[in-house]
Amino acid sequence: MKNVPDLEISGLSLWRVPLTSHETYYMASGKACATVDSMVVRIETKQGVSGWGEVCPIPHYLPAYANGVAPALEELAPVLIGRSPIGAEAAMAACNKHLIGHVYAKSAIDIALWDLTGKACGLPIYTLLGGLQTDELPLYHSITCIAPDDMVRIAKDAIAAGMTQIQVKLGADDDWQADVSRLRLVREAVGPGPIVYGDWNCGATRMDATRVGRAVADLDIMLEQPCQTLEECAAVRAATGLPMKLDENAHDTASLLKAYELGCMDAVALKLSKFGGITELRKARDLCLYAGARMCVEDTWGSDIATAAALHVAAATPRQGIMNVCDLSGYVAPRIDPAAPSRTGGFISPPSGPGLGVSPDPDVLGDPILDLVA
């Protein structure tokens, strides 16, 4: 048995890294993403081992913002500094006693604590989470909401590159018939087999989502988060008969239970920063396994740290529970760790080194914007 060394947290540092999408990302309700600030956290120990975390919030997408991370870190530094980082759940319980909510900021802290625990044990996080169950994780390719023909071209390229799952963003032009074309044309272009689903990011009315769903109801298509509330999404599912993936409305145990009761959670996006890191995502994962919901294990945005953290959770999950994962770092520049895993065909595997198994490039990070020490 390995001897786990005693570690004591001695400080926290924070970096801001703007991530630019290779292709500007258009969504419903006039939402777009070109460059988004990612916040990178390092938790240092007296013994010289450190752990990395990352959160890249999109403020018009979920209730989270990059500038909220620094004050949350300052608030929680006295709770963390001086204690052991080993055992993220215990450390996060102490944080939660001191500061309720702010789960997106806590997500980066929690990931860094898991990284430290793994490094202290000499084991990858997926082993700490119960062991490797799914090494080859299927990816989805998300297509920005542009003209239907251009989306078809991107879908064909993705399938040719080995992708087996396509997410079609809908609603950017507020034209429900264009959304019908997007879904029909992409479904036809990729042929039978691949999963195709259309995501409104809450931007559709119940009526328009129902019209679109009924117009494509003869096809093998899933709808994602058409409207703002769970009840509306459940109504769209009932009216169209199409399977439903939830995202924005699924963010804690209560919302997962409610979605299960409403019968509108065929699939669900489990994002680290919605739930509060690996500790909370693991609980959500277990609930979804029971509820029979296929999971997309990922984060909002991010580079290699957030990507690796999600891959570890997914890899420690039975294959039938996993719908897909996302190579977030493949959509943006710069890469925080260019040597971290990348997509191979339509699949990706977690890093196998201790902890997260990623090593951020100091040149990419630059100077920290915050240093908190004892």
Ligand SMILES: [Mg+2]
């Ligand atoms: Mg979504």
